[in-house]
Amino acid sequence: MSSPTIAVIGGGAAGFFGAITAAETFPNARVIIFEKNRTVLNKVRISGGGRCNVTHACFDNRQLVKHYPRGEKPLRSLFNFFDANATIGWFEQRGVRLKTEADGRMFPETNTSETIIDCLLTTARKARIEIRTSSGVTSLTPLETGGWRMTLLSGEVMNVDRVLVATGGYPQLPSYDWLPTQAEPLLSPVPSLxxxxxxxxxxxxxxxxxxxxxxxxxxxxxxxxxxxxxxxxxxxxxxxxxxxxxxxxxxxxxxxxxxxxxxxxxxxxxxxxxxxxxxxxxxxxxxxxxxxxxxxxxxxxxxxxxxxxxxxxxxxxxxxxxxxxxxxxxxxxxxxxxxxxxxxxFKDEFVTCGGINLGSLNPQTLESKAQPGLFFAGEVLDVDGITGGFNFQSAWTTGYVAGTNIGR
Missing domain, CATH: 1.10.8.260 (HI0933 insert domain-like)
Known part of the structure; x- marks a missing residue:
């Protein structure tokens, strides 16, 4: 597959990180982000009281995983690929320095989430990622020849080679109905935080x-x-x-x-x-x-x-x-x-417990076992952390892992 088309469904933290990583890892790929809302990175904008709690200053991954009520075991191996240190380095390489507060939370030195949003948007533009807003996906169907047929809310139909689902958590099970069947049953979503x-x-x-x-x-x-x-x-x-x-x-x-x-x-x-x-x-x-x-x-x-x-x-x-x-x-x-x-x-930090069962995915790549070419990242997974930057860290980590594997 010399020049695959990679669709990233969801324009939040995990979606952007997955898209950027995919575009940088597979420079020949065409990467498109599909976001159902009119704007992207909305949760990044409001998190941490508008300052964006990017990660937590916890650099022992054995301790870091203990801040996740769900997902501790899979995150142990995933943090080997991309952890809090890697997050700090990634943003610093792109001109964003982070500071640590007394309780361990880490924010941009500018104290505004717009710094993180600008960094992600600028990096996405440099990587030639296409961003389509007001573009919700209503169905995703595997093609016999490989790849996927995506139907958008507008009725437009597109064929793509690989898909990363990073839609965030849904409040109800029926909201997942547009997704293909997975190897393990979906875990019923309930609120956390x-x-x-x-x-x-x-x-x-x-x-x-x-x-x-x-x-x-x-x-x-x-x-x-x-x-x-x-x-x-x-x-x-x-x-x-x-x-x-x-x-x-x-x-x-x-x-x-x-x-x-x-x-x-x-x-x-x-x-x-x-x-x-x-x-x-x-x-x-x-x-x-x-x-x-x-x-x-x-x-x-x-x-x-x-x-x-x-x-x-x-x-x-x-x-x-x-x-x-x-x-x-x-x-x-x-x-x-x-x-x-x-x-x-809690409006700034609200997350969902439940969603895609980690048992449905390859633990090293986050690719669906039942549906090759379909990857997942972020809060759509049954992974959630407590407050303090841990949910963003799992978004960066899972987006990175999916993005480094989705073009193979």
């Missing part, structure tokens, strides 16, 4: 208050996470909640997002240690009011709420605090429980 709706939470009035380290868990399961937690006007958000929603995505879908959330506001201390900490503080600050003085570093409004909920009045001094309200305070700090009755998608 979402916040928790708690309309009856007594903390709704404290929207905007954050706690730097909280332990969160789902009662009745082994699902638990730790990290920053944000109080919102609908319930709970922040990295700890988003990570919990990702790891428990299937569990929570099964219970229709109706469950009991447990929060430990002082996860560095067990109950006995917390009791000792409060007793020591009491001895040294006996004359001070309980509601205005807290030894565990919680935001003052939150501490005041817990103290009042434990039956401690504003005039109550530490020296005179009875045992019962002290016990109630310890219980609230270590074991607050809230009834969750739904979810809200």
């Amino acid at each position: 979402f916040t928790f709706n708690v309309p009856d939470s007594p903390l709704l009035s404290m929207a905007g208050v954050s706690v730097q380290d909280a332990g969160v868990s789902i009662v009745g399961t082994k699902q638990e996470q730790r990290g920053p937690l944000l109080l919102t006007h609908w319930g709970f958000s922040g990295p700890a909640i988003l990570r919990l929603s990702a790891w428990a995505a299937r569990v929570l879908a099964e219970v229709d997002y109706q469950f009991m959330l447990r929060v430990n506001w002082v996860p560095t201390l067990n109950e006995a240690q917390l009791r000792n900490t409060l007793q020591d503080f009491r001895q040294q600050n006996g004359k001070k009011q309980v509601t205005s003085q807290n030894p565990v570093g919680l935001p003052s409004r939150l501490w005041q709420h817990f103290a009042e909920a434990a039956g401690i009045s504003g005039e109550q001094r530490w020296a005179d605090l009875p045992a019962k309200p002290l016990n109630r305070l310890i219980e609230r700090l270590t074991n607050s429980q809230f009834q969750v009755v739904g979810k809200s998608t």
Whole structure:
């Protein structure tokens, strides 16, 4: 095949990376990106609050794979081809320097996602990639002679030699119906990375208050996470909640997002240690009011709420605090429980769990086992990471692996 036509379906991060890699690896190929929307790279544009969290500063791939609730095993080998170091080098070679923030997230030094978009568009133009917007694909049929017949929404029909599907995740199984049958059944898609709706939470009035380290868990399961937690006007958000929603995505879908959330506001201390900490503080600050003085570093409004909920009045001094309200305070700090009755998608980072089963693909090339010449990359795969640049890293990696093999 001296001059194949490669169709890339989807103009997002994985699609562009796959197309660019294919065009650079197989310079004789004609590479065309088909995007159903009027603009490309839309998720890149809004991610990270408009700054684009390109990757994460995790350079041990054995540790990197642990940030993926689904896809850890296949990513182990795929990261050998293209990992976070490779991502940094790829963008730097094209004039985009990345910076690392305190939590490990990496952004362009310019602090705008337009830098990443411009880089991808410029590189695609240099590689002579054709970009067709408003060009959704409605069917994909293998030809007996090899290659594929693609039908577009407009009714146009095209024959191409190879296809890379990088459409992103779909919310429902029927949305995948245009794809040819795969070797393994599709995995039903459910949301990952979402916040928790708690309309009856007594903390709704404290929207905007954050706690730097909280332990969160789902009662009745082994699902638990730790990290920053944000109080919102609908319930709970922040990295700890988003990570919990990702790891428990299937569990929570099964219970229709109706469950009991447990929060430990002082996860560095067990109950006995917390009791000792409060007793020591009491001895040294006996004359001070309980509601205005807290030894565990919680935001003052939150501490005041817990103290009042434990039956401690504003005039109550530490020296005179009875045992019962002290016990109630310890219980609230270590074991607050809230009834969750739904979810809200986290607009910048929303991803889908489910899609193309990795068992359907060649693990070294991401080519379909059942349909030779058909490749997959990005979120259409049953691979998803927590927040922090991990989903973009899997997009770059899978796009690169598919792109280096699609013209062979």
